[in-house]
Amino acid sequence: MFCVECGKEEKIFRNGVCISCYLKNNSFTKGPEILDIYICPKCSSYKYKNTWMQGSFEKALKRQIKDNFQISSELKKVQIKTDCDEKGKNISCKVVISGYLEGHEISEKHSLTVRIRGVVCDICSKQFGGYFEATLQVRANKRKLTKEELETIRLNVENLVESIRAKGNRGLFITDIAEEHGGIDFYLSEKGSAYTIAKKIQEKFGGEIKQSSKNAGMKDSRQIFRMTRLIRLPAYRKEDFISLDNSYFYISSISGNKVHTFELSNWTERVFDGKDLQKASIIGGKELVKEMIFVSQSKDEMQVMDPKMYKTFEVRKPKNISFESKVVKIVKMEDKIFLFPEKNITNK
Ligand SMILES: [Zn+2]
Numbered sequence: 001m002f003c004v005e006c007g008k009e010e011k012i013f014r015n016g017v018c019i020s021c022y023l024k025n026n027s028f029t030k031g032p033e034i035l036d037i038y039i040c041p042k043c044s045s046y047k048y049k050n051t052w053m054q055g056s057f058e059k060a061l062k063r064q065i066k067d068n069f070q071i072s073s074e075l076k077k078v079q080i081k082t083d084c085d086e087k088g089k090n091i092s093c094k095v096v097i098s099g100y101l102e103g104h105e106i107s108e109k110h111s112l113t114v115r116i117r118g119v120v121c122d123i124c125s126k127q128f129g130g131y132f133e134a135t136l137q138v139r140a141n142k143r144k145l146t147k148e149e150l151e152t153i154r155l156n157v158e159n160l161v162e163s164i165r166a167k168g169n170r171g172l173f174i175t176d177i178a179e180e181h182g183g184i185d186f187y188l189s190e191k192g193s194a195y196t197i198a199k200k201i202q203e204k205f206g207g208e209i210k211q212s213s214k215n216a217g218m219k220d221s222r223q224i225f226r227m228t229r230l231i232r233l234p235a236y237r238k239e240d241f242i243s244l245d246n247s248y249f250y251i252s253s254i255s256g257n258k259v260h261t262f263e264l265s266n267w268t269e270r271v272f273d274g275k276d277l278q279k280a281s282i283i284g285g286k287e288l289v290k291e292m293i294f295v296s297q298s299k300d301e302m303q304v305m306d307p308k309m310y311k312t313f314e315v316r317k318p319k320n321i322s323f324e325s326k327v328v329k330i331v332k333m334e335d336k337i338f339l340f341p342e343k344n345i346t347n348k
């Protein structure tokens with residue numbers, strides 16, 4: 001058959017013309033010359049319909065093209081390719097839409113100008129408006145948190161927030177962080193996540209969680225309650241010496257609620273639950289360990305000399321062992337003196 005348009009002997013596609021003549025006169029995709037894309041200048045998410053989504057410019061653009069271009073339903077296996085000069089606020093793009101028309105592969109090109117519009121998204125406007133639903137307070141029992149503890153806790157909370165956000169919860173953010181009363185306060189945008197974070201911090205640092213809520217007025221004709229979660233870290237820390245029921249312990253490590261200790265009178269390891277140590281008293285830290293000069297030993301005792309006072313005294317051995325070193329470490333607690341098994345402990 002001859003094509004009525006080009007006169008060539010070709011297979012007729014439709015209306016008496018060949019496929020290439022048909023394509024010259026018909027198009028299957030149509031779109032605007034200008035497209036507006038809204039981006040949040042704070043968090044770089046793109047607006048799509050009534051929500052905000054994270055991702056690349058290309059992804060956001062393709063979403064908009066799908067919605068704003070008319071693509072004939074005759075076209076199957078549609079693919080959209082874009083090539084943009086991503087500079088400034090007006091971006092010029094080449095858009096290629098391809099697909100199959102009754103088995104014939106076709107593609108159509110469009111020039112598109114994308115106008116980038118900055119609008120602060122719903123979540124960022126909450127965040128920068130100081131919005132918060134929960135306060136997470138971290139304090140230590142009967143003492144102030146050390147600089148190091150403040151830093152570690154801050155980093156841990158920030159990382160937890162980041163990981164929850166990365167799992168898709170974009171609504172969670174830290175509105176503010178304040179160091180108060182020897183502790184630290186985090187203002188968080190979500191009650192539920194604040195609880196998750198509090199639990200994780202407690203698992204890692206020990207202590208207990210207390211909770212209170214306060215009516216913070218009305219919002220969208222609903223009462224809103226602000227939640228405060230207080231994590232009270234234990235008064236004792238790793239490497240502290242404590243006494244409990246007339247026994248003396250060295251804290252070798254703390255993991256979550258478990259406190260690993262070393263009983264000084266017999267050099268045995270004991271693990272306590274945090275709550276079991278609420279009545280314990282802290283005698284001191286590493287500064288209690290003193291170096292003495294070894295003088296002599298018997299089966300049960302050792303004689304050592306204080307190098308500053310030139311005074312000798314006896315210390316009971318915690319078990320039947322023989323010492324060979326010239327220097328012996330001891331710990332003086334209240335009126336008792338113990339040998340300090342430094343090596344045994346640091347290996348734990
Ligand atoms: Zn033709």
Ligand SMILES: [Zn+2]
Nearest residue numbers: 040043121124
């Ligand atoms: Zn935003």
